[in-house]
Amino acid sequence: DVTETVESKNLLAESESYFRQMADLMPDKVSSTDPKGKPDYFNRNWLDYTGLDSDTLKDLCWSEFVHPEEKVKFDELWQQSLRTGNNFEMELRYLSKEGTYKWHLSRFEAVRDEAGKIKMWIGTNTEIQKIKEEEKRKEEFLKMVSHELKTPITSIKGYVQLLLNQLKKEEERTTLGLPLKPSLERIDHQVRKLTRLISEMLDLSRLEERKLRLQKERFSINDLVRETVQDIKYTSTQHRVNIHDNYRCSVLADRDRIGQVLINFIINAIKYSPENPVIDIFIEEAGKDMVDIRVKDNGIGIEKKDQKNIFRRFYRIDGKNRETYSGFGIGLFLAKEIIERHNGEICVKSLKGEGSDFSFKLNVVP
Ligand code: ADP
Numbered sequence: 001d002v003t004e005t006v007e008s009k010n011l012l013a014e015s016e017s018y019f020r021q022m023a024d025l026m027p028d029k030v031s032s033t034d035p036k037g038k039p040d041y042f043n044r045n046w047l048d049y050t051g052l053d054s055d056t057l058k059d060l061c062w063s064e065f066v067h068p069e070e071k072v073k074f075d076e077l078w079q080q081s082l083r084t085g086n087n088f089e090m091e092l093r094y095l096s097k098e099g100t101y102k103w104h105l106s107r108f109e110a111v112r113d114e115a116g117k118i119k120m121w122i123g124t125n126t127e128i129q130k131i132k133e134e135e136k137r138k139e140e141f142l143k144m145v146s147h148e149l150k151t152p153i154t155s156i157k158g159y160v161q162l163l164l165n166q167l168k169k170e171e172e173r174t175t176l177g178l179p180l181k182p183s184l185e186r187i188d189h190q191v192r193k194l195t196r197l198i199s200e201m202l203d204l205s206r207l208e209e210r211k212l213r214l215q216k217e218r219f220s221i222n223d224l225v226r227e228t229v230q231d232i233k234y235t236s237t238q239h240r241v242n243i244h245d246n247y248r249c250s251v252l253a254d255r256d257r258i259g260q261v262l263i264n265f266i267i268n269a270i271k272y273s274p275e276n277p278v279i280d281i282f283i284e285e286a287g288k289d290m291v292d293i294r295v296k297d298n299g300i301g302i303e304k305k306d307q308k309n310i311f312r313r314f315y316r317i318d319g320k321n322r323e324t325y326s327g328f329g330i331g332l333f334l335a336k337e338i339i340e341r342h343n344g345e346i347c348v349k350s351l352k353g354e355g356s357d358f359s360f361k362l363n364v365v366p
Helices: 002-025 044-050 054-060 068-084 129-169 180-208 221-235 255-271 320-324 331-341
Strands: 029-033 039-042 088-095 101-112 118-127 216-220 240-244 250-254 278-285 290-296 345-351 355-365
Touching: 002 044, 029 044, 039 054, 044 054, 068 088, 068 101, 101 129, 129 180, 180 255, 180 331, 216 221, 221 240, 221 255, 221 278, 221 290, 250 255, 250 355, 255 278, 255 290, 255 331, 255 355, 331 345, 331 355
Parallel strands: 240 278
Antiparallel strands: 029 039, 029 118, 088 101, 101 118, 216 250, 278 290, 290 355, 345 355
């Protein structure tokens, strides 16, 4: 009996030593804790990163190295994992022995015995500093490009509008026969398209940084729909947009952002129905204290399998459509984010070849 115990102890020690060797070879920072989360092991990478020995690290625990900005969330999530037994995952910064913080992806998972009782926790921390820096650069680049493009475009837009208005006033007397007006209208149309794209790119980076703020005010949804349609009619003359709004109401929301969702729906309805130039907008009561705003076209429609995906970032339906219609696949993603931030619902109903019906619901206010 004694021999058996000694043998199994030896086996255990051997497998533990293998585990440690393996952990030391890993490029990650690996550690383990007892079931309550008290650390009992740090691999070589942890010691190298912090410049401390194993005993000091065990006393301090890795949470001491977490950046103050992530500390509260870290403590909260870690305690939650210890309470529930669920995996822990978080991106955070750890202090290095050089005194600088580096981004890591931190993961912990519980190891359980056959009865499902937690025996220990094993954690890995993968350095993602380079990826984070890359992401930041990409965001800064996008922001810079958007800002740089916006200024000249705003100025061009202003002049085009001025000239268009003057032309109207002059009743095209002197310029009759010159392609000035249609050219200016084309320019105006293109500039509007560019402006929208730039704003979408900016919103995208704002969303990623969680800086997309809503400025809520009370306004009439009927007025907003009318104004938006008027604005679009000015540049797109081939399509007829009808408004059906027997139901009148106001909402408490970010007027510009809701306008942006509407513009996106209407522009898409126009873009994706080149053969059928009639678009209908319905403003209807939807259950208790809700309004449903629907934009219905008779265009190319969307297959069932694509209907969920079109709200994803950068998603554009594959195939012929992609080459035929220009776009970046950002509009609907932003629309969904905006509506969800208003606690509303966004929805699409469509049949391939028969048209689409995009809608969103918002709470109404008295
Ligand atoms: P974009 O139009 O710039 O590609 P969106 O995010 O606005 O991006 O739309 C995503 C995709 O959904 C489009 O590429 C298109 O395939 C599809 N889509 C959107 N609106 C319609 C519509 N009214 N009819 C048909 N397809 C549509």
